[in-house]
Amino acid sequence: MGRLVVVSNRVPSSSDRHHPAGGLAVALQDALRRGESLWFGWSGKQVAEEEKHSRTVSQEQVENVTYATIDLTHSEFDGFYQKYSNGILWPLCHYRAGLMDFIRRDREIYLDVNKFYARKLRDLLRPDDIIWVHDYHLFPFAQALRNLGVKNKIGFFLHIPFPPWSLMKSLPSAVSLLKNMQAYDVIGLQTEDDARNMNDGFMQCGFGPRAQAFPIGIDPDSFARQAEAGEHDAEVHRLKASLRGRPLVIGVDRLDYSKGLPERFLGYEAFLKRFPEHKGKVMYLQITPVSRGNVADYKALKRDLDETAGRINGMYGDFDWTPIRYLTQSVPRHLLAGFYRLADAALVTPLRDGMNLVAKEFVAAQKEHNPGSLILSRFAGAAAEMEDALLVNPHDPEEISDALHRALIMPKAERLARGKKLRESVWRVTASSWARDFLEELSKDRPE
Ligand code: ADQ
Numbered sequence: 001m002g003r004l005v006v007v008s009n010r011v012p013s014s015s016d017r018h019h020p021a022g023g024l025a026v027a028l029q030d031a032l033r034r035g036e037s038l039w040f041g042w043s044g045k046q047v048a049e050e051e052k053h054s055r056t057v058s059q060e061q062v063e064n065v066t067y068a069t070i071d072l073t074h075s076e077f078d079g080f081y082q083k084y085s086n087g088i089l090w091p092l093c094h095y096r097a098g099l100m101d102f103i104r105r106d107r108e109i110y111l112d113v114n115k116f117y118a119r120k121l122r123d124l125l126r127p128d129d130i131i132w133v134h135d136y137h138l139f140p141f142a143q144a145l146r147n148l149g150v151k152n153k154i155g156f157f158l159h160i161p162f163p164p165w166s167l168m169k170s171l172p173s174a175v176s177l178l179k180n181m182q183a184y185d186v187i188g189l190q191t192e193d194d195a196r197n198m199n200d201g202f203m204q205c206g207f208g209p210r211a212q213a214f215p216i217g218i219d220p221d222s223f224a225r226q227a228e229a230g231e232h233d234a235e236v237h238r239l240k241a242s243l244r245g246r247p248l249v250i251g252v253d254r255l256d257y258s259k260g261l262p263e264r265f266l267g268y269e270a271f272l273k274r275f276p277e278h279k280g281k282v283m284y285l286q287i288t289p290v291s292r293g294n295v296a297d298y299k300a301l302k303r304d305l306d307e308t309a310g311r312i313n314g315m316y317g318d319f320d321w322t323p324i325r326y327l328t329q330s331v332p333r334h335l336l337a338g339f340y341r342l343a344d345a346a347l348v349t350p351l352r353d354g355m356n357l358v359a360k361e362f363v364a365a366q367k368e369h370n371p372g373s374l375i376l377s378r379f380a381g382a383a384a385e386m387e388d389a390l391l392v393n394p395h396d397p398e399e400i401s402d403a404l405h406r407a408l409i410m411p412k413a414e415r416l417a418r419g420k421k422l423r424e425s426v427w428r429v430t431a432s433s434w435a436r437d438f439l440e441e442l443s444k445d446r447p448e
Contacts, residue, residue, distance in 0.1 A: 001035055001128070002126065002127075002128030002129045002130055002152075003035065003036045003037050003038055003126065003128075003129045003130070004031055004032060004034070004035065004037040004038075004129075004130055004132065004439070005037065005038045005039075005040065005121075005125065005129045005130065005131045005132065005152075006024075006028060006032070006037065006038070006039045006040070006132050006134070007039075007040050007041060007117070007121065007131060007132070007133045007134065007138060007141060008024055008039075008041050008133075008134035008135060008137075008138070009041050009042050009081070009085070009134075009135065009137040009138065010041060010042060010044065011039050011040070011041040011042065011043070011044075011067055011068075011069050012024075012025045012039070012067070013044060014060065017060070017062040017065070017067060018062060021333050022333055024134060026218070026219055026431060027216060027217075027218075027431040027434065027435065028431075028435055029219070029431070029432070030431070030432040030435060030436070031432070031435035031436070031439060032064070032065050033063075033064065035064065036064050036066075037064060037065050037066070038065070038066045038068060038124060038129070039065060039066070039067050039068070040057075040068045040069070040117070040120075040121050040124065041069060041070075041117075042069060042070065042071075042072055042081075043058065043069035043070060043071050044069075045071045045072075046071065046072055046073065046074050046077045047071045047072070047073055047074075048073065048074065049073050049074065049075065051071075051073070052073050055070055055071050056070075057069065057070050057120050057123075057124070058070075068120075068121075068124055070116075070117070070120050072113065075109065076109060076112075076113050076116075078109075079105065079106045079108075079109030079110065079113075080106075080109050080110045080112075080113035080137070081137065082292075082295065083101070083103065083106040083109075084106040084107055084109065084110035085110065085136060085137045086292060086295065087100070087101045087106075087295065088100045088101065088102055088106070088107075088171070089136045089137075089139075089171075090136065090160070090258075091257075091297075092163065092167070092168065092170070092171055093136060093158075093160045093161055093162060093163060093168075094160065094161060094163075094257075094258040094351070094352040095161070095163050095167060095351075095352050096257070096258075096352075097167060097170045099257070099297060100170075100171070102171075102172060104172070107172070107173060110140075111140060111144075114138060114139075114140045114141050114144045115144045115147075117138075117141065117144070118141060118144035118145045118147075118148055118150075119148065121145070122145065122148045122149075122150055125150060125152060127151075127152070128152075129152050130152065130153050130155075130439070130442055130443065131145070131152050131153065131154045131155070132154075132155045132156075132157070132438070132439070132442070133154060133155065133156045133157075133184075134156075134157055134159065135157070135158060135159050135160070136158060136159075136160060138156075139156075139177050139180060139181065140177070140180040140181075141154075141156075142154040142156065142180070142181075142183035142184045143180040143181075143182075143183040145183070146183045153185045153186075153442055153443070154183065154184050154185055155184060155185060155186040155187070155188065155438060155439075155441075155442040156181070156184045156186070156187050156188065157187075157188040157189075157214065157438060158187075158188070158189050158190070158194070158354070159190070159216070159354045159355070160190075160353075160354040161190070161191075161194050161352050161353070161354050161381065162189055162194040162195075162197045162198045162211075163197060164197045164200065165197060165200045165201035165204055168197070168201060169201070174201075175205050178198075178201050178202060178205055178207055179205070179207060181202075181207075181209060182207055182208060182209050184209065185442060185446060186212070186438070186441050186442045187209060187210070187211040187212070188211070188212060188213070188214035188438050188441075189211050189212070189213055189214070190213065190214075190215055190216060190354045190355045190381040191213050191215060191355075191381045191384050192213045192384065193384070194211075194213065194354075194381070195211040195212055195213045198211040199211055212441070214434055214437055214438045214441075215355060215381065215384070215385060215429055215434065216354075216355050216357070216429075216431065216434045217360060217426065217429040217430040217431050217433065217434050218357055218360045218361055218364060218426070218430065218431055219430060219431050219432065220360070220363075220364040220423075220426050220427050220430060223337060223361050223364040223365060224364045224365065226333065226334050226337035226338075226365075227337035227338060227340060227341040227364070227365035227366075228341070229334065229337075229338075230334055230335060230337045230338020230339070230341060230365075231338060231341060231342075233334070233335060233338050235335050235338070236335065236338035236339065236341075236342060239285075239339060239342060240342055242283075243283055243342075246281055246282055246283050247281075247282050247283070247344035247345070247408055248282075248283050248284075248285060248339075248342055248343045248344055248345075249268075249282060249283065249284040249285070249343065249344065249345045249346070249347060249404065249407075249408075250284075250285050250286075250287075250339060250340060250343040250345070250346050250347070250362075251264060251284070251285070251286040251287070251288075251346065251347040251348070251349075252286075252287045252288075252331075252336060252339075252340075252346075252358050253286075253287075253288055253348075253350070253358065254288070254289060254291045255288045255289065255290045255291055255292075255293075255298065255301065255302060255305075255328065256291060256292070256298070256301075257297060257298075257301050257351075258350055258351055258352050258353060259288075259349075259350045259351075259353070260349045260350050260351040260377065260394040260395075261286075261288065261301070261305055262301070262304050262305060262308055263349065263351070263394050263395060263397065263400070264286075264347055264349045264394070264400065265286075265305065265308045265309060265312060265324070266308070266397040266400075267347075267349070267394075267396075267397040267398075267399075267400025267401050267404070268284055268312065268323070268324065268347075268400070268401070268404070269308075269312050269316070269397070270397040270398050270400065270401035271400070271401035271404045271405060272312075272316045272323060273401075274398070274401050274405075275401065275405045278405070278408065279316065279318075279321075279323075280318055280320075280321045282408065283325065284323060284324050284325065284347075285325045285327070285339070285343075286309075286324060286325070286326045286327070287327045287329075287331055287336070287339075288305070288326070288327065288328055289328060289329055289330035289331075290302060290328050302328070305326070306326075309324050309326040312324055336361070337361070337365050338365075340361060340362045340365035340366070340372075341365045341366065341367065343362070343372050344372045344373070344407070344408065345372055345373045345374075345375060345404065345407040345408060346358070346359070346362040346372065346373075346374050346375065347375050347400070347404070348362070348374065348375065348376050348377065348380065348382075349375065349376070349377045349392060349394040349400060350377050350379065350380050350394065351377070351379060351394055351395070352379050352380075353377070353379065353380040353381060353382070354381050355380065355381040355382050356376075356377075356380040356381065356382045357382075359374060359376050359380060359382040359386060359389070360382060360386075360426045362374055363386075363419075363422045363423060363425075363426045364423075364426050366419060366423075368419070368423070369416075370412070370415075370416075371415055371416065371418075371419030371422075371423075372407075372415075373389075373390060373406075373407035373408075373410055373415060373418070374386070374389040374390065374418075374422060375389065375390045375392060375400070375403045375404060375407055376389035376390065376391055376392070377391075377392060377393075377394040378391050378392065378393055378394075379393075379394065385425045385428075385429065386422055386425055386426075387421075388417075388418040388421040388422050388425075389418070389422060390403040390406060390407055
């Protein structure tokens with residue numbers, strides 16, 4: 001059997017290679033362990049323009065996985081990663097065409113970096129390798145490899161949503177983006193809706209390939225174990241002691257406009273206003289580490305959240321009670337797991353999300369005999385599988401406030417019934433079944 005070759009813009013850093021803590025590394029753990037494999041992508045380092053032509057691939061082998069990485073120049077990082085991937089494709093795929101900041105030059109850099117990655121990877125490939133490409137940074141990657149004569153099987157998985165074609169085509173050169181995707185043998189998306197959107201685009205442009213849904217999951221057994229262990233953690237005890245018996249509501253998201261954080265804060269404010277019986281009797285902990293902190297839209301979002309949290313705390317707080325505890329730092333995973341287990345409700349209310357793994361992690365972390373409630377946006381991919389959550393439209397603060405109130409007064413029998421169904425869904429589709437299903441599809445023989 002050939003090697004599995006994973007290609008993603010970010011490759012786990014050296015310190016994460018022995019014990020993957022989160023993200024794609026955890027999702028691919030089983031698939032990578034099955035045989036010899038290679039993981040190729042950006043090193044995370046930027047170099048000066050003068051070094052552009054002297055860059056080489058650096059390789060490190062950890063057990064059966066070879067990590068092969070390459071540096072980007074400052075201008076490549078800016079045009080390919082910051083501007084085109086995160087400033088155009090990210091907002092557009094999250095249905096926010098108005099946030100796109102299109103400059104043709106950035107698209108050229110995006111295509112050039114894809115070609116550059118393809119040249120570097122080609123030199124490492126063997127004829128029977130199976131290549132699995134991840135995410136929006138690399139839409140044209142297979143075409144770039146094909147142009148170099150690569151005949152291997154190549155699959156693509158998109159971790160973020162794919163909007164309806166009528167919206168997607170507002171991207172200049174959207175047709176060529178889809179055209180390049182014909183070079184993939186299998187195209188995977190998070191949900192049936194996303195797959196339908198992309199297939200509709202293929203159809204309207206007269207292209208042949210078909211996208212399929214492969215919803216991603218987590219490793220629920222391992223997350224549940226972490227959450228149980230977390231109960232004995234000193235920090236989790238500290239959080240518990242600080243609650244003094246009050247219910248805990250938790251939110252955990254990267255700082256990103258797709259996550260619906262300002263809307264969520266307003267939902268919590270509406271909750272305090274409309275259900276004043278909870279004032280002083282509930283604790284909302286929002287953990288939101290800053291990401292992409294040097295991009296203007298993200299700076300503005302951070303200011304907005306700082307201000308809204310401050311305003312709500314000032315207006316509704318008391319000298320012995322703070323309504324929102326808002327942290328902009330990252331928290332180690334084992335603590336997060338323990339915090340989830342302690343929580344009575346989670347607010348997972350993105351305006352759009354490919355899947356949203358926090359929803360699944362929260363469910364896996366719950367006590368089976370006494371689970372907390374999940375309040376989940378209808379516009380997270382996870383909602384398609386998690387209908388027993390309290391589903392909300394995240395644009396409506398009152399709907400969020402109703403759901404939160406309902407979560408906190410929900411009879412135990414209902415919590416147990418919903419919790420059971422949610423657990424089933426999280427254990428049905430896991431990280432390892434996701435990777436297995438995708439790779440099985442990619443390994444099938446197809447006509448040339
Ligand atoms: P993300 O947008 O990063 O991923 P998500 O699926 O929620 O979103 O995953 C976030 C991960 O980071 C979770 O494992 C979570 O526990 C962790 N995390 C979040 N906040 C944290 C904090 N404060 N401290 C520590 N860890 C934190 C993209 C898509 C998603 C899709 C995934 C996987 O946008 O829709 O589900 O890929 O395909």
